[in-house]
Amino acid sequence: MIAEIPDFIQWMRHNWAALAIAGTCLSLIVFVILLLHKYVTICLNIFTDTPLPMSLGTCDFPILKGEEVRFRSFDGISLRGLWLRSRRAVPSRSSALFGDAMNEPPYRGTIVFCHEFGSDMYSCARYARPLMDAGFDVFTFDFRGHGGSSSSTPNYRLLQWASDKELEDVLGACAYVGDVLESEGRPRTIGLFGISRGACAGLLAASSDNDISCLVCDGAFSTPETLISLMKRWAHIFAKVALVYENHPEFFWQSLLWLVMCFAQRRLGRKFLSVSKALKTMSARPIFFIHGEKDSYIRKDHSQLLYDLCGQPKYLWVVPTAKHNQSVTVAKDEYALRTVAFFRKYLANEDVSQSELSGGLTRADVA
Numbered sequence: 001m002i003a004e005i006p007d008f009i010q011w012m013r014h015n016w017a018a019l020a021i022a023g024t025c026l027s028l029i030v031f032v033i034l035l036l037h038k039y040v041t042i043c044l045n046i047f048t049d050t051p052l053p054m055s056l057g058t059c060d061f062p063i064l065k066g067e068e069v070r071f072r073s074f075d076g077i078s079l080r081g082l083w084l085r086s087r088r089a090v091p092s093r094s095s096a097l098f099g100d101a102m103n104e105p106p107y108r109g110t111i112v113f114c115h116e117f118g119s120d121m122y123s124c125a126r127y128a129r130p131l132m133d134a135g136f137d138v139f140t141f142d143f144r145g146h147g148g149s150s151s152s153t154p155n156y157r158l159l160q161w162a163s164d165k166e167l168e169d170v171l172g173a174c175a176y177v178g179d180v181l182e183s184e185g186r187p188r189t190i191g192l193f194g195i196s197r198g199a200c201a202g203l204l205a206a207s208s209d210n211d212i213s214c215l216v217c218d219g220a221f222s223t224p225e226t227l228i229s230l231m232k233r234w235a236h237i238f239a240k241v242a243l244v245y246e247n248h249p250e251f252f253w254q255s256l257l258w259l260v261m262c263f264a265q266r267r268l269g270r271k272f273l274s275v276s277k278a279l280k281t282m283s284a285r286p287i288f289f290i291h292g293e294k295d296s297y298i299r300k301d302h303s304q305l306l307y308d309l310c311g312q313p314k315y316l317w318v319v320p321t322a323k324h325n326q327s328v329t330v331a332k333d334e335y336a337l338r339t340v341a342f343f344r345k346y347l348a349n350e351d352v353s354q355s356e357l358s359g360g361l362t363r364a365d366v367a
Contacts, residue, residue, distance in 0.1 A: 064125045073172035080148035081141035086132045105135030108348035111191040113140040114198030117160040120147030130336035139177045155269040161223045162200035163270040170205040189213045191347040207282040214286040214346035221302040222275040284311025286346040292322030
């Protein structure tokens with residue numbers, strides 16, 4: 001045994017370079033694992049605990065009343081919905097924009113409204129009144145875990161990122177509306193109006209549901225691109241030296257994103273979907289993107305990214321001074337004019353001029 005020790009020492013002397021390289025590699029691997037563990041932990045916290053963007057609340061408008069119904073998402077969750085029919089008996093504020101409110105407008109089609117995260121189906125009142133005055137029926141609903149809809153999905157946690165669960169909700173709503181329209185002798189074709197996460201879920205649904213003929217998307221974003229921008233924004237908590245985090249290659253962020261999504265999906269029991277990937281495979285249909293120029297949560301270039309991926313016809317309106325989900329209040333009249341004109345043209349198949357689609361603004365203001 002004693003004789004073997006000198007032999008071992010002799011072996012180490014001859015192979016010291018290989019041992020040094022192996023030790024260095026092992027140390028580097030351990031360092032990378034520990035570093036990624038730290039990064040992934042921080043990014044998971046960003047993913048699950050990022051404060052919500054400033055919302056408009058649910059008490060700054062008169063609630064619209066309609067026929068309340070129950071229906072099921074594609075995976076069987078019970079959801080609450082509300083039919084808002086376009087027929088009315090009293091004048092409304094938007095009658096000056098769309099004609100005499102005492103005259104019953106012709107039925108122009110049905111629009112499914114998808115509310116933003118943290119809100120409920122009644123928030124559609126900010127957006128739906130002009131559409132109803134113009135002759136469109138609106139079906140609004142509560143996403144699971146919101147309002148009067150069930151939150152019985154196992155391990156379901158409310159988050160502002162669109163997943164397969166919200167996709168199931170939108171598909172369920174669209175299928176329910178299509179069945180009702182068919183029973184009334186009307187085409188199953190519908191329009192979709194989505195806000196923030198609701199817009200994301202609507203775009204995901206449109207990639208597989210051809211009954212959705214056109215979409216208005218306010219504050220839409222794609223989860224992977226948004227998460228990478230948030231990680232870069234908070235990179236100073238990853239590393240104390242700016243030279244380190246400011247020079248991470250894009251491959252690093254993409255790899256970190258993949259790890260974060262793997263851990264998040266396993267922990268939260270759902271699959272978070274990419275709107276940008278869905279748009280690349282979606283058959284072209286009319287889409288109108290709206291985004292607040294001063295949105296500090298979802299930058300306006302996120303809507304530009306989605307806009308660039310779409311086929312024609314497509315529209316992008318960046319509303320000056322508006323923050324996240326505030327375009328409808330910052331430019332109320334223009335917002336109503338543009339959205340109504342869009343659905344008249346692409347859902348009701350009416351002849352609509354460019355000036356109507358641009359909300360009465362000059363050509364220079366139209367994206």
